Amino acid sequence: MPLAFDRRLVNLLELEHPIILAPMAGVVTPALAAAVSNAGGLGSMGLATSTVDAARQMINAYRAQSNRPFNVNLFCHKPAVANPAVESAWLARLRPEFERFGAEPPSQITEIYKTFLDNDEMLAMLLEEKPKVVSLHFGIPSADKIRALKAAGITLFATATNLREAQAVAAAGVDAVVAQGYEAGGHRGVFDPEAPDQQLGTMALTRLLVRHLDIPVIAAGGIMDGAGIAAVLRLGAAAAQLGTAFIACPESQADDGYRAALRSEAAQHTVLTSAISGRPARSLSNRFTALGATVSPKDIPAYPIAYDAGKALIAAAKAAGETGYGAHWAGQGAPLSRAMPAKELMQELVTELEAA
Incomplete structure (x- = not known):
């Protein structure tokens, strides 16, 4: 790749491309995650709303379609x-x-x-299945859970929406931080929803975290094409996380109404x-x-x-x-959505990234 960027995450996870699928619960299927991984990115699945049995089934379904590293996501909200x-x-x-x-x-x-904070059954399943990456949203779990996951050889990501949250992520021993800009679709990853939201955009937040942290930063929010990926890599990000860009893929679980809305005027008004x-x-x-x-x-x-x-x-x-x-x-980049199979979209993203 012609760009000089933080390659630690790509090397650690043996990725071909610094592209991560956002783990959108209820939207991402094992087939979508596997397609992204098989194309050289990091496929992800949201398990936060699943039972332990359903979560295990999703992991098994992914492994039936790919032997590449993958990420599973859990929510760490207060009960x-x-x-x-x-x-x-x-x-x-x-x-x-x-x-x-x-x-x-x-x-x-x-x-x-249940929140992952007190879901010991989910933790036990993860320690058995050992996905390559576990990502955390809305906060971070106890030090004991973090130690157990890392001892099992699992790489940890956690979302942050401001510098203070990101510093807590780094101090807890998490391996990489997802810088979720205000543009991002889905749930804001704020640790405390009662506190004022600084509403930092992806570009400002990414650069802020790169300047103040020693762990890799994954930029997320409003990134829909290779030019966007290139932009955050130039700011020092180790990878870009894309969610809305993949909703229109046929492998996603989005229903007809969701897909129609994404093609409509509603996409201009998130x-x-x-x-x-x-x-x-x-x-x-x-x-x-x-x-x-x-x-x-x-x-x-x-x-x-x-x-x-x-x-x-x-x-x-x-x-x-x-x-x-x-x-x-959906994020603010929704009008840039493209409906095509995930493998083809990954090829487009890589071509655009190289051109940028």
Whole structure:
């Protein structure tokens, strides 16, 4: 490659190209992850919302299609604290939306999946399966978990949205930090969703972390083509992580409504909303994000309890033929999306990178 950049991560993971697939839970399939890895990048899968058995099945399905290194992602959010009054009021607020589709909201909502912070069963599975990389979002687990994963020969990534979070990542012994810019699609990786968000863009954040940290920095957010990858490598990044760029690939799990929205005017108007899941996440503009603009964050139940209601509303609307309530996570680069098989997209990205 003609560019001079931080090659530590590429060498460590034996990658041909400094391109990492974002581990989008509910979107990335083992087939998509394997296609990226087989094309010389690092395939990733989001396991945060999966049971241990389902997570193991995804790992096995990946290994049936690729023998290349891969990444699995877990969420390290604080366990949700139930608030029956807020949850009841939220369900009452959503009732008219359900009634549009002849449906009833749930009678109650609960924490629909566990945080990795206290999921020892998931840890045990990872120590058995030994994926090459485990990436962490929303924070970092205990020192004991980090030591156990590293002792098993697993490389660790963790997301940061500002310098303080990144310094905590490095101090914990994590091997590389994902610099998630404000442009990025999906859930913001902020450690504390109650604290002010510095809203740093990918370019500024990447350069800031490269200047202050000794571990490799992976740039994420708004990167859709080889020119974008080249730009972050020139800033000192060791790799670029792309998510929205791969949503339109036929191997992704995105449904027809999601794909149609990505091709529509909605791609020009991504919105950061907490209404769908209970934590800030960037989505294509739709009916759910419009609803979110009318409510205060304090009125939304904790994550992922709110997601229990959100998923129920999405399902009710979809059953009635309305896809405008989907969790259509996407970054600000959405208008640059290209629909093609992942292998072909990887070839395009590499060609563009070399040209840049």
